[in-house]
Amino acid sequence: MSGTDNEQARKVAEGLTYSSGFGNEHSSEAVPGALPHGRNSPQRAPLGLYAEQLSGSAFTEPRRNNRRSWLYRISPSAAHPPFTRIDNGALRGAPFAGPEQVPDPNRLRWDPMPEPAAGTDFLAGLWTLGGNGDAAQRVGMAIHLYAANASMTDRVFSDSDGELLIVPESGGLLLRTEFGLLRAEPGEVALIPRGVRFRVELLDASARGYVCENYGQPFVLPDLGPIGANGLANPRDFRAPVAAYEEREAPTEVVNKFCGNLWAATYDHSPLDVVAWHGNHVPYVYDLHRFNVIGSISYDHPDPSIFTVLTSPSDTPGLAGVDFVVFAPRWLVGEDTFRPPYFHRNVMSEYMGLIEGAYDAKKAGKGGFVPGGGSLHNMMSAHGPDRTTFDRASAAELLPQKIDNGLAFMFETRWPVITTPQAIEADHLQSGYDDVWQGLERHFRSS
Ligand SMILES: O=C(O)Cc1cc(O)ccc1O
Numbered sequence: 001m002s003g004t005d006n007e008q009a010r011k012v013a014e015g016l017t018y019s020s021g022f023g024n025e026h027s028s029e030a031v032p033g034a035l036p037h038g039r040n041s042p043q044r045a046p047l048g049l050y051a052e053q054l055s056g057s058a059f060t061e062p063r064r065n066n067r068r069s070w071l072y073r074i075s076p077s078a079a080h081p082p083f084t085r086i087d088n089g090a091l092r093g094a095p096f097a098g099p100e101q102v103p104d105p106n107r108l109r110w111d112p113m114p115e116p117a118a119g120t121d122f123l124a125g126l127w128t129l130g131g132n133g134d135a136a137q138r139v140g141m142a143i144h145l146y147a148a149n150a151s152m153t154d155r156v157f158s159d160s161d162g163e164l165l166i167v168p169e170s171g172g173l174l175l176r177t178e179f180g181l182l183r184a185e186p187g188e189v190a191l192i193p194r195g196v197r198f199r200v201e202l203l204d205a206s207a208r209g210y211v212c213e214n215y216g217q218p219f220v221l222p223d224l225g226p227i228g229a230n231g232l233a234n235p236r237d238f239r240a241p242v243a244a245y246e247e248r249e250a251p252t253e254v255v256n257k258f259c260g261n262l263w264a265a266t267y268d269h270s271p272l273d274v275v276a277w278h279g280n281h282v283p284y285v286y287d288l289h290r291f292n293v294i295g296s297i298s299y300d301h302p303d304p305s306i307f308t309v310l311t312s313p314s315d316t317p318g319l320a321g322v323d324f325v326v327f328a329p330r331w332l333v334g335e336d337t338f339r340p341p342y343f344h345r346n347v348m349s350e351y352m353g354l355i356e357g358a359y360d361a362k363k364a365g366k367g368g369f370v371p372g373g374g375s376l377h378n379m380m381s382a383h384g385p386d387r388t389t390f391d392r393a394s395a396a397e398l399l400p401q402k403i404d405n406g407l408a409f410m411f412e413t414r415w416p417v418i419t420t421p422q423a424i425e426a427d428h429l430q431s432g433y434d435d436v437w438q439g440l441e442r443h444f445r446s447s
């Protein structure tokens with residue numbers, strides 16, 4: 001990947017326009033007149049385009065869950081040769097089962113991903129840490145990390161197994177999708193819906209980040225309950241692309257993840273050839289700095305559910321397949337309160353990552369919880385502030401305090417995260433993570 005390519009991608013990324021709103025019926029045409037009006041599938045679609053529906057929900061799901069988009073494209077997606085299996089690289093899929101994948105109750109923490117070999121693109125740079133559920137049943141989730149130093153060229157990716165929530169930690173991304181282009185910088189997140197084809201170009205020499213692959217119901221904004229009509233992630237801050245197409249008649253590899261495995265077919269054209277579209281099954285980006293943080297203004301540390309950006313509901317109200325939670329800059333003012341996250345054991349499983357700076361419950365710096373690293377606190381595992389944090393926060397003078405030195409996030413899932421063998425054997429798995437809770441002295445004695 002040459003610097004010039006990065007610069008070119010950045011130039012494109014900086015000029016992008018968007019269509020705003022979460023869950024709306026967006027519509028966009030790159031060429032005037034490309035979008036039919038009054039019907040989805042006219043006898044002849046405008047400008048000789050092919051009409052195609054892309055469904056993100058069963059046809060019959062209730063309106064509030066129903067998702068589909070209509071695409072008007074140069075060539076129909078159906079015109080392609082057979083897909084054949086390709087190597088999965090370090091990508092794994094659910095079910096995470098078998099004798100080598102033993103669910104691990106230990107608290108685990110990883111350093112950032114190692115530098116990839118030269119020429120590694122986003123797809124080749126995906127590395128699965130673990131997950132749960134079953135892609136074929138459309139339940140559960142997987143946690144992947146990526147480390148890349150090349151743009152995808154002449155190939156696109158689509159995931160039949162679920163939607164991809166991409167969380168860049170270092171290096172900006174230009175996502176060229178069937179719906180148009182999105183820019184995602186560290187501090188922003190991008191969502192690629194199930195089945196949508198896209199290509200990732202790098203805006204910097206390298207890129208690193210996290211991916212939550214959600215096999216379950218698509219992410220939605222959480223209900224606000226007594227918070228009211230506004231707050232947390234506001235719908236208008238989500239940005240969908242506007243239509244942009246490639247008119248490229250050259251071999252393009254289309255890689256599809258299907259029930260955990262990668263398959264590929266070489267098309268004779270770019271499938272990013274959608275000239276117009278409308279619908280609500282769309283990719284989007286969201287700037288986490290826009291998150292409206294709500295917290296306690298009296299006492300006690302609130303549960304982190306108050307920081308939920310997106311939630312993938314299950315059939316049980318309030319029980320998410322996976323929540324995406326952000327720990328964004330905020331004021332702490334709690335009186336007579338232990339202000340950092342408390343000690344706890346959670347029935348849900350928590351994977352945490354750090355996008356920038358430090359996290360208020362953990363020591364930063366080498367050997368600690370660092371940007372690009374991650375921790376896994378599986379179902380019922382005891383965790384919370386490390387010793388340094390506990391000692392500091394128990395003695396701190398409780399003046400109003402701004403937490404503004406970091407951006408952390410959590411993928412919190414209802415099922416234990418089963419780690420892959422590569423995650424457990426990785427050199428970047430920290431040893432001795434348990435030690436951060438050593439030395440918490442006993443103060444109580446009954447006599
Ligand atoms: O374990 C963690 O650091 C995540 C977390 C944060 C918080 O504010 C409260 C509970 C919780 O699990």
Ligand SMILES: [Fe+2]
Nearest residue numbers: 346350377383
């Ligand atoms: Fe926790």
